Structures are given as C-alpha cells and as structure tokens.
Amino acid sequence: MERIERQALSAILLAAPGWARVGLTVPDERMRERAADSLAATIIEKLEGSSPADVNQLSLPL
Template sequence: MSSLSQASCLCSPFVPMLVLMNQPDSLWLAQSLLHAPGWARVALTAPNERLRENAALELAQSILAAWDKQQPIPDIRQMTFPI
C-alpha cells in the first residue's frame, strides 16, 4: 500500500464531516479541478506511481486552497442575532 493510500484510509472517516459543514456543488468542484495545475491533471494517468501520487496530492491541495478561499454562504434557516 502506498503512502497516499495509507493517508486516505486514515482520514476517510472525516470526509463526511467536512462535506456536512458546507456542501460544495459539482460545478464548484469541477471549476476547482480545472483551475488546478495542468501537469497534475495529466499526471494522474501517468504509468509512474510516484508521479500519480504527487499529482493527486497537488490536486488535493488545489481543491483545499479553493475551499479556503470560498465565501461562506449564509443559511437562510439560521436566525441571526445582533451583537
């Protein structure tokens, strides 16, 4: 098992928690993937395992960076109170 596979096994229980906090839509995810570095998108299909792992990590970092930059969308069901 590669180091990337081991890491994904360790954090997989936390993925649903992340999605529940603020669900990204498929358009946002598609745009995040398209704005990732081109070498990483192409290298996912490379025959070299090390290159594929580096590409996957780069794509993951790109998506997480886009996640951090997105503006929070207020939930209209949430009551707001003045401070």
C-alpha cells in the same frame, strides 16, 4: 463539513495545474501520488479561500 456543488468542484479541478491533471494518468506511481497531492492542495486552497503567492511567479512592473 460543507457540501460543495458539482460545478464549483469542476471549476476548481480545471483551475489546477495541467501537469497534475495529466499526472493522474501516467504509469509512474510516484508521479500519480504527486499529482493527486497537488490536486488535493488546489481543492483545499480554493475551499479555504487561501491562495499563497507563487514564489516562482515574476512580478510585472506597473
């Protein structure tokens, strides 16, 4: 396992969805678990270099 620099990890966490970052602080245990899972998925995606397209993202005509 590689060691990741603190600045890189900070950038990845800031790139995570806002609801997930805030979700870690809510009193609801299920929401905290979902938020933690989303943050973990974001970290893994960024470290592996894979970022699947969001099916909910509307495409802009060029």
